[in-house]
Amino acid sequence: MISAGFKEDEILSGCRKNDRRSQEHLYRHFAKKMYAVCLGYAGERALAQDMLQEAFIKVFRNIKHYKSDGSLEGWIRRIVTNTSIDHLRKRRRTDEYIETNSGYIGPETTNSALRIIGFNELIEQVERLPQGAKLIFNMHALDGYSHKEIAQKLEITEGTSKSQFNRARKLLMDFIGNMNL
Numbered sequence: 001m002i003s004a005g006f007k008e009d010e011i012l013s014g015c016r017k018n019d020r021r022s023q024e025h026l027y028r029h030f031a032k033k034m035y036a037v038c039l040g041y042a043g044e045r046a047l048a049q050d051m052l053q054e055a056f057i058k059v060f061r062n063i064k065h066y067k068s069d070g071s072l073e074g075w076i077r078r079i080v081t082n083t084s085i086d087h088l089r090k091r092r093r094t095d096e097y098i099e100t101n102s103g104y105i106g107p108e109t110t111n112s113a114l115r116i117i118g119f120n121e122l123i124e125q126v127e128r129l130p131q132g133a134k135l136i137f138n139m140h141a142l143d144g145y146s147h148k149e150i151a152q153k154l155e156i157t158e159g160t161s162k163s164q165f166n167r168a169r170k171l172l173m174d175f176i177g178n179m180n181l
Helices: 008-016 020-042 045-065 072-091 119-127 131-142 147-154 158-177
Strands: none
Touching (some): 008 020, 008 045, 020 045, 020 072, 020 131, 045 072, 072 131, 072 147, 119 158, 131 147
16 A cells, blocks of 8 residues: 555556656655665755655656566665666765775774664764765665676776775774764
């Protein structure tokens, strides 16, 4: 069920006919979750809203290609994720990586760096990462892309993807280890 009184197949049928009411129901049902995905990539509300709007335009434009062989939410999330990545690539902000020779060694492996924190606190720390490293971290850790897929989408080497992910992970451990919990 999409919302009270409407079944998913009815909403899809309406969306395929460009019915505004059906599109609105679909948007209202998924917008909050998909906005969170966009915000994870954008790091700022205005950019996330732009990404979300662009993504749903693509959803409505391509809904006729949805075959119902997987979850509708998963299909929409993939469009939202790809749109967010494309949006960032267009802005050329993906060159903000963690410097390879920055001298950062990583945190000491002590129990203080392994504290358990809440989801919101973790997201706050992810937001502190440089934009390019944050993008790779989100794509691999949250969205499940392989390093090969990330390399292709961002037009970087697979090695760059792996190293940026590992550096981002180490930096996050350092951030978390320095939190006053």
